[in-house]
Amino acid sequence: MAHTVRFGVSLDGALLKRFERRIRREGYDNRSEAIRDLIRESLVAEQWGENDNVVGAITLVYDHHVRELSERLMHIQHHHVGEIVSTLHVHLDRDHCMETLVVRAKAARARHLADSLRALRGIKHVALAMTASARTLP
16 A cells, blocks of 8 residues: 655635535545545546547636637637637626637647636636547547
C-alpha cells in the first residue's frame, strides 16, 4: 500500500459547504475520499495521448457584458474552424450565455482550444468532455 500523506487545503466557506453537500449526495464517507476521486479524474483526463483523434464538446459559460469578449470568442472560433464542427449558443439570463462547441481534433488541439477559452477574462466556467473517435471505439 502506498504511503499516505496528509496536507491542508484552504477553501472559501461557501465552496466548502457546496462540496460537503456533494460528498453527502454521492455517498462519500469523508472529504479525503472525494478529493482523491477528483484528483484521479483529473489525472485520467490528462492521459489522452497528444496525437489521439478525439471528438468532444467544450462548454463554456460567460458574462457577455465583458468588453470585447464576444469578439475574442469569435476570433478563437474562426482560428479553429477546422476543428470546430458545430456550435450552440444559449442565453442563460440577462448577463450570461453558454456555448457548446463540438470539436473533432487531436487531443492536444482540443485541450489547447479549451485552455485558450478558459484564459479569457469574463469566462466563468469551461468544461471539456472528450471521447475516442468512432473508428477507435471497440
